[in-house]
Amino acid sequence: MSVALRILDDGAWLSVNDQRRVSVSELWRLDAPDFCDCDLVDFIAEGFTGVSADGHQVAVTTYGKCIACGESGVPGKLPVGHIRQGEYKGYDRQNIVLRPIERRQR
Amino acid sequence: MPTDVERWKSEVYGNEIREHLYQFAEDGWESIPDDEHDAWFERFKWWGLYHQRNGQESYFMMRIGTPNGVLEPGQTEVVAEIAKEYASGPAENPEFGDAYVDWTTRQSIQLHWIKLEDIPEIFEKLEANGLSTQQACGDSWRNIVGNPMAGKAPEFVDAWPVIQELNERFKGNEDHSNLPRKWKVSVTGAPDGSGQGDINDLAFEPAYKEVDGEEVRGFNVRVGGGLSRNEPRLARELDVFTRPENAADVAAGISALFREHGDRENRYNARVKFLMDEWGPEKFRNTLQEEFVDFELETAGTDLREQYTYNAGGEEHGDLIGVHEQADGNYYVGLNVLVGRMGADDTLELAELAEKYGSGEIRISQRQNVMITDVPEEDLDDLLEEDLLEHYSPDPHPFMRGSVACTGTEFCSLSIVETKNRQVRFARWLKQNVELPDGVEDFHIHLSGCTASCAQPQIADISLRGMKTRKDGEPVEALDIGLGGGLGEDPHFAEWVGQRVPVDEVPGAIKNLLASFEDQREGDETFRTFIARQDEEELEDLIEPEETSYEDPYMHNTKMTWYPYADEDDMDASPAPTDGEGNPIAPADD
Ligand code: HEM
Ligand code: SF4
Ligand SMILES: [Zn+2]
Numbered sequence: 132m133s134v135a136l137r138i139l140d141d142g143a144w145l146s147v148n149d150q151r152r153v154s155v156s157e158l159w160r161l162d163a164p165d166f167c168d169c170d171l172v173d174f175i176a177e178g179f180t181g182v183s184a185d186g187h188q189v190a191v192t193t194y195g196k197c198i199a200c201g202e203s204g205v206p207g208k209l210p211v212g213h214i215r216q217g218e219y220k221g222y223d224r225q226n227i228v229l230r231p232i233e234r235r236q237r
Numbered sequence: 238m239p240t241d242v243e244r245w246k247s248e249v250y251g252n253e254i255r256e257h258l259y260q261f262a263e264d265g266w267e268s269i270p271d272d273e274h275d276a277w278f279e280r281f282k283w284w285g286l287y288h289q290r291n292g293q294e295s296y297f298m299m300r301i302g303t304p305n306g307v308l309e310p311g312q313t314e315v316v317a318e319i320a321k322e323y324a325s326g327p328a329e330n331p332e333f334g335d336a337y338v339d340w341t342t343r344q345s346i347q348l349h350w351i352k353l354e355d356i357p358e359i360f361e362k363l364e365a366n367g368l369s370t371q372q373a374c375g376d377s378w379r380n381i382v383g384n385p386m387a388g389k390a391p392e393f394v395d396a397w398p399v400i401q402e403l404n405e406r407f408k409g410n411e412d413h414s415n416l417p418r419k420w421k422v423s424v425t426g427a428p429d430g431s432g433q434g435d436i437n438d439l440a441f442e443p444a445y446k447e448v449d450g451e452e453v454r455g456f457n458v459r460v461g462g463g464l465s466r467n468e469p470r471l472a473r474e475l476d477v478f479t480r481p482e483n484a485a486d487v488a489a490g491i492s493a494l495f496r497e498h499g500d501r502e503n504r505y506n507a508r509v510k511f512l513m514d515e516w517g518p519e520k521f522r523n524t525l526q527e528e529f530v531d532f533e534l535e536t537a538g539t540d541l542r543e544q545y546t547y548n549a550g551g552e553e554h555g556d557l558i559g560v561h562e563q564a565d566g567n568y569y570v571g572l573n574v575l576v577g578r579m580g581a582d583d584t585l586e587l588a589e590l591a592e593k594y595g596s597g598e599i600r601i602s603q604r605q606n607v608m609i610t611d612v613p614e615e616d617l618d619d620l621l622e623e624d625l626l627e628h629y630s631p632d633p634h635p636f637m638r639g640s641v642a643c644t645g646t647e648f649c650s651l652s653i654v655e656t657k658n659r660q661v662r663f664a665r666w667l668k669q670n671v672e673l674p675d676g677v678e679d680f681h682i683h684l685s686g687c688t689a690s691c692a693q694p695q696i697a698d699i700s701l702r703g704m705k706t707r708k709d710g711e712p713v714e715a716l717d718i719g720l721g722g723g724l725g726e727d728p729h730f731a732e733w734v735g736q737r738v739p740v741d742e743v744p745g746a747i748k749n750l751l752a753s754f755e756d757q758r759e760g761d762e763t764f765r766t767f768i769a770r771q772d773e774e775e776l777e778d779l780i781e782p783e784e785t786s787y788e789d790p791y792m793h794n795t796k797m798t799w800y801p802y803a804d805e806d807d808m809d810a811s812p813a814p815t816d817g818e819g820n821p822i823a824p825a826d827d
Contacts, residue, residue, distance in 0.1 A: 135272070143651040
């Protein structure tokens with residue numbers, strides 16, 4: 132079954148099969164040492180510019196800012212959930228550390 | 238590859254969306270196929286309907302476009318009645334009650350909590366009274382803005398007939414109804430810069446030309462302004478002059494150029510400001526001349542920008558609050574509406590006062606305020622005695638007068654922080670606790686919940702923009718603070734010099750900033766001049782956040798609630814989606 136992944140309303144949210152799944156303004160912890168000098172980036176998601184499915188993982192290219200040091204930009208594609216048998220399940224993003232896909236592949 | 242949005246637009250867009258909308262309304266919310274929600278909500282925008290945010294599914298924001306902010310006699314009453322009957326949701330707003338009208342920074346009207354099932358009735362009532370939601374959102378000609386008193390206050394060139402002509406020609410016009418992105422137009426005839434042309438996609442600004450020894454009055458054309466996405470741009474001079482009677486043809490050419498050359502592959506790059514970045518005005522003009530108009534464009538005339546006083550840094554912000562004489566000897570009375578929101582009952586009373594003392598007309602400004610027009614001099618005193626004017630004052634305290642706020646987390650998907658109720662509390666606290674330095678009568682504080690900048694923060698004295706930070710380890714709502722913004726001959730966008738100030742420390746920061754201004758002020762220099770002579774480091778030093786007696790009830794992550802002011806505000810406690818009667822619809826098996 133194909134899954135429709137879209138970013139809508141000027142980057143405000145991720146839609147998976149026509150349901151709103153992830154919204155801007157969430158705070159995430161990132162393991163992304165290239166983004167800023169903080170041990171873990173304390174990241175606020177301000178806008179989504181793209182979405183991709185890498186295997187089962189759904190990842191959003193996200194513009195945002197580290198609220199600890201102020202660095203802003205795009206840390207990469209951030210995995211926010213996964214798809215199993217056509218069903219989307221979001222990660223518990225408040226309580227885990229997200230690692231950009233690009234970083235994993237290296 | 239075209240985006241999904243472009244694909245949907247190529248399938249169904251423009252006027253034809255309406256029949257589908259009516260069918261869904263008749264069959265109810267659940268009749269929208271599950272896998273077509275995204276497509277339909279994107280299309281509904283064209284008819285002025287914006288699906289409200291997460292947790293408020295099945296409710297819509299409805300925007301009514303009122304060209305130049307003009308509400309003709311009788312229309313304000315209609316808006317109030319619709320708000321009263323249809324714009325109540327499942328929970329109340331503690332400041333504004335359960336039915337209210339938002340007067341917006343683009344001279345439009347927003348209602349919230351609108352049910353799909355009610356839309357045909359609302360449309361019929363609006364349209365029977367000459368009002369419409371057509372193209373109020375979506376990718377086409379939006380509501381045209383200008384000086385709200387066009388046609389009534391003294392002007393250099395008469396803008397109102399031009400605005401009407403543009404509105405008639407481009408609303409529902411198949412050739413211009415599917416543009417790559419929104420298209421915001423400003424037409425100004427007043428010599429003071431009050432149409433805010435600089436921050437619109439297309440601006441007509443007053444100018445004149447000597448032709449055969451005679452002065453011809455018309456407009457210079459600018460293209461490519463806008464505030465959004467952290468990429469603010471001032472509209473650029475196109476070196477084109479147009480006479481009022483040709484303005485619609487010139488506009489048609491420019492709009493068609495945008496239709497053909499705007500970026501449809503990437504919505505983030507689609508606004509015409511980015512095309513202007515890429516091309517520059519010269520290539521833009523040449524392309525316009527060669528491909529999109531069949532007459533010779535005139536070169537720019539002499540503009541009046543030197544005379545611009547509106548938000549130009551002087552004492553005069555030109556917000557039209559207070560009592561002012563019209564060109565015909567009658568008066569208009571500008572009333573301050575704090576953060577642009579007025580209860581439905583108050584709006585009804587406003588309509589009654591306009592009938593009783595004026596012609597029944599109301600006008601909306603780009604500062605979220607309203608004007609009662611056409612009041613004979615002898616009736617002014619009685620009007621000024623009316624109770625409604627105690628709350629919506631023609632002589633407000635500067636902090637009340639200067640407060641502008643966008644929609645924020647209450648309804649908006651993009652938002653990061655709560656805005657309107659917070660700005661109301663800021664204004665009240667500042668009024669009680671902060672003295673403005675001598676002679677500072679107009680002081681604008683604009684709060685936007687995100688970088689889209691609907692409250693136009695970058696052109697205020699103090700610019701506030703939603704952010705987050707941690708305070709004692711806990712995530713809290715915060716604001717970036719910007720300084721140095723304003724329009725005028727030399728417009729300037731604010732520099733964001735204060736980062737992530739916890740919201741409860743912002744009033745203290747403003748207080749300290751004004752105290753520093755008072756201390757360091759040279760003579761009676763204005764705030765804008767004072768800010769302009771500071772270097773970046775000095776500006777940063779001026780931001781001194783501090784906790785004060787101000788309390789903020791919305792510190793927590795209001796975006797994670799279904800409605801920030803509900804007693805049970807957890808996302809799980811949301812009644813949405815609901816049916817036409819407002820009863821929760823049990824979720825499917827998902
Ligand atoms: C549900 C509420 C709203 C949403 C979702 C929304 C969405 C947006 C978005 C996405 C942008 C920037 C994107 C772009 O470049 O097109 C924007 C900009 C803007 N909006 Fe809104 N908006 C809302 C309410 C309002 C209100 C109440 C007004 C006043 C009519 C308004 C006026 C503006 C203005 C003046 C700008 C910035 C200027 C510009 O770049 O042209 N918006 N809005
Ligand atoms: S500025 Fe942002 S938060 Fe405010 S209404 Fe516009 S899009 Fe929403
Ligand atoms: Zn950091």
